[in-house]
Amino acid sequence: MELTQLTLKETQEGLQTKQFSSVELTQALIRRIKKHNKKINSFITVCESEALEQAKAADQRMSQNEKEPLLGIPIGIKDNYITKGIRTTAASKVLDNYIPQYDATAVTRLKEAGALIIGKCNLDAWGHGSSGEHSAYGNTRNPWDYSRVPGGSSSGSGAAVAADFCIAATGTDTGGSIRQPASYCGVVGLKPTYGRVSRYGIIAMASSTDSIGHLTKTVRDSAAILKITAGKDSLDATTHDMPVEDYEKEMGKPIGGIKIGIPKEYYGEGLDKRIGDKINKALKLLKKIGCKLIQISLPHTEYAYPTYYIIQTAEVSSNLARYDGIRFGQGRTKFGDEAKRRIMGGTHALSTGFQDKYYKQAIRARTLLIQDFLNAFKKVDVLACPVFPFPPFKFGEREADPLQMYLADIFTVTANLTGHPGISIPVGFIEELPVGMQLIAPHFAESLLFKVAGAYEEVTGWYKVKPKLME
Amino acid sequence: MKKKRSRLTSAQIRHIANLANLSLKDEELNKFRKQLSNVFDFVDKLTEVKTTGIAETSHVTGLINQLRKDKAATENCLTQKEALQPSLKTNRGYFRVKALFKEQ
Numbered sequence: 001m002e003l004t005q006l007t008l009k010e011t012q013e014g015l016q017t018k019q020f021s022s023v024e025l026t027q028a029l030i031r032r033i034k035k036h037n038k039k040i041n042s043f044i045t046v047c048e049s050e051a052l053e054q055a056k057a058a059d060q061r062m063s064q065n066e067k068e069p070l071l072g073i074p075i076g077i078k079d080n081y082i083t084k085g086i087r088t089t090a091a092s093k094v095l096d097n098y099i100p101q102y103d104a105t106a107v108t109r110l111k112e113a114g115a116l117i118i119g120k121c122n123l124d125a126w127g128h129g130s131s132g133e134h135s136a137y138g139n140t141r142n143p144w145d146y147s148r149v150p151g152g153s154s155s156g157s158g159a160a161v162a163a164d165f166c167i168a169a170t171g172t173d174t175g176g177s178i179r180q181p182a183s184y185c186g187v188v189g190l191k192p193t194y195g196r197v198s199r200y201g202i203i204a205m206a207s208s209t210d211s212i213g214h215l216t217k218t219v220r221d222s223a224a225i226l227k228i229t230a231g232k233d234s235l236d237a238t239t240h241d242m243p244v245e246d247y248e249k250e251m252g253k254p255i256g257g258i259k260i261g262i263p264k265e266y267y268g269e270g271l272d273k274r275i276g277d278k279i280n281k282a283l284k285l286l287k288k289i290g291c292k293l294i295q296i297s298l299p300h301t302e303y304a305y306p307t308y309y310i311i312q313t314a315e316v317s318s319n320l321a322r323y324d325g326i327r328f329g330q331g332r333t334k335f336g337d338e339a340k341r342r343i344m345g346g347t348h349a350l351s352t353g354f355q356d357k358y359y360k361q362a363i364r365a366r367t368l369l370i371q372d373f374l375n376a377f378k379k380v381d382v383l384a385c386p387v388f389p390f391p392p393f394k395f396g397e398r399e400a401d402p403l404q405m406y407l408a409d410i411f412t413v414t415a416n417l418t419g420h421p422g423i424s425i426p427v428g429f430i431e432e433l434p435v436g437m438q439l440i441a442p443h444f445a446e447s448l449l450f451k452v453a454g455a456y457e458e459v460t461g462w463y464k465v466k467p468k469l470m471e
Numbered sequence: 472m473k474k475k476r477s478r479l480t481s482a483q484i485r486h487i488a489n490l491a492n493l494s495l496k497d498e499e500l501n502k503f504r505k506q507l508s509n510v511f512d513f514v515d516k517l518t519e520v521k522t523t524g525i526a527e528t529s530h531v532t533g534l535i536n537q538l539r540k541d542k543a544a545t546e547n548c549l550t551q552k553e554a555l556q557p558s559l560k561t562n563r564g565y566f567r568v569k570a571l572f573k574e575q
Contacts, residue, residue, distance in 0.1 A: 097557075097559075098557055099556075099557060100557075101549055101553040101554070101556060101557070102549070193532065194531050194532055195531075195532045195534070208529065208530065208531070234539060235547065237534075237537035238530070238532075238534065238537075240532055240534065300520070302516070303516065303517055303519075303520050306513065306514040306515075306516050306517040307517060309510070309514050310514060310517065317491060321491075321492070324492070325559070325560070326558065326560055326566050326567075326568055327554070327557065327558050327566055328557035328558060329557075330559070332492060332493055332494075333494065335493070340493055340495070340499075340503065341503060341506060341507065343491045343493065344484070344487050344488060344491055344493070344503060344507060345507055345510060345511075347487050347490050347491040348479070348483075348487050348507070348511070351486075351487065351490060357518060358514070358517070360527070361517055361518065361520070361522055362517060363527040363528055363529065364520075364522035364525040364526070364527055364528075365517060365520050365522055365525075366527075366528040367522075367525050367526050367527065367528045368520065368522070368525060370528060370531065401509070402506050402509075402510060403509055403510050403513055406510070417531075418531060419531030419532055443531075443532055
């Protein structure tokens with residue numbers, strides 16, 4: 001097994017038992033990046049010299065028996081997390097020259113746990129996208145098929161983890177942007193509960209739905225990282241003081257009796273039958289290992305996307321108002337088309353004469369969507385849903401009509417509006433392209449997600465299948 | 472009955488661009504007018520939902536009044552030099568902005 005193929009847990013063990021050093025690991029990853037990243041374009045910035053320096057320092061600290069959980073482990077950071085002294089662009093030309101003066105809280109916590117930053121991952125600019133086709137720094141390609149999209153907006157993060165360019169990568173999920181690339185790249189993507197992880201220092205998209213999470217090779221790796229990034233932050237008033245659990249604790253315990261809700265509205269005409277079949281197979285397996293499958297209804301599902309579009313673009317129009325080229329950045333003429341579209345959509349929804357029809361209506365419809373979920377969680381423990389309505393598509397296929405692209409989000413946006421945590425896990429392949437399924441749990445019940453997802457992963461081992469990167 | 476289409480006019484798009492502090496060329500205004508009209512046509516579906524008497528949601532996890540002590544958080548402040556560093560528009564320790572008033 002190549003060093004680069006190791007999971008986070010395997011890497012932790014290997015480093016602690018001195019089977020290899022952080023420098024060896026980092027060098028192996030950098031070699032792999034140099035060989036394949038030109039085609040895949042996972043990174044906007046690669047931090048080769050900084051990472052090697054930090055790896056040396058980590059090895060030194062390990063020799064002195066220091067044992068931080070992520071000591072010496074190279075992580076990719078989505079380029080909408082600000083990183084002190086490391087260029088941060090949000091994949092937009094507006095921030096082409098921006099070098100932040102401080103770290104995001106999530107970055108501080110990862111660094112304090114000993115992690116090193118191997119690079120800044122590509123994304124759909126500002127988080128605006130679900131395919132990876134909207135970066136000002138070029139498309140990211142799906143490592144499983146270079147002619148297809150990796151999903152977005154955490155496109156570079158998903159591709160980097162799938163291609164073994166880093167041990168894990170951070171992401172953000174405002175409408176599906178962690179779960180979607182996880183699904184298309186065949187990795188695990190966690191969207192924590194809103195307010196579980198601090199948004200301080202994350203370039204804001206929609207402040208009431210932005211969720212700060214990560215993409216990993218396995219479910220256990222995901223739990224290990226959440227332990228580090230989660231928790232109240234005095235710098236983000238929307239973080240919750242719910243205690244941070246040992247998220248790995250429940251994993252491996254029997255899942256008998258856990259009720260999985262299957263919302264009928266998510267499995268209708270709009271879903272590619274092949275994806276429905278893969279998910280059904282996964283659910284049958286979960287039933288075999290003890291879960292109960294229960295049909296439920298989320299009656300306001302058809303209004304989820306319009307509600308999300310209004311709220312998200314309204315908040316985007318407000319958050320992107322700060323990019324005026326005065327204190328940082330290049331000015332508003334450098335915005336790409338998608339950013340301009342969303343700013344204008346949101347501005348319209350908030351403007352005099354339209355605010356009642358759109359924004360006020362949306363924030364009340366949001367309450368109805370939340371009630372749907374709360375009612376469902378009275379009957380079941382978790383929900384199981386598709387992530388994308390169709391398998392990974394080819395570049396340009398959905399680009400021409402923005403609305404077609406937006407409708408790729410219909411299964412993921414509701415959990416952002418309601419704040420619930422969700423995890424996307426691989427459930428197989430359709431014509432050699434990965435398919436993901438998402439589990440959604442009540443607020444702050446990430447342990448339950450890891451428990452169920454982990455049990456499925458243990459029995460299936462999909463994470464052992466790797467893409468064969470084209471030369 | 473055929474649904475009334477949500478056509479945005481050129482004047483409306485110009486107004487929106489103005490509110491959003493975006494200077495757009497004519498071709499852009501026309502392109503966005505068509506695309507946004509299309510999107511809002513779909514989004515208009517939202518008006519079907521009965522929301523009378525339903526409370527507005529602005530925060531999903533129930534937090535209320537997150538306060539801190541009213542003292543300067545100096546451990547979290549940038550120095551003047553740090554604050555000015557990413558800007559392309561500075562002048563002797565200040566950010567340079569567009570004039571609000573014209574000289575008489």
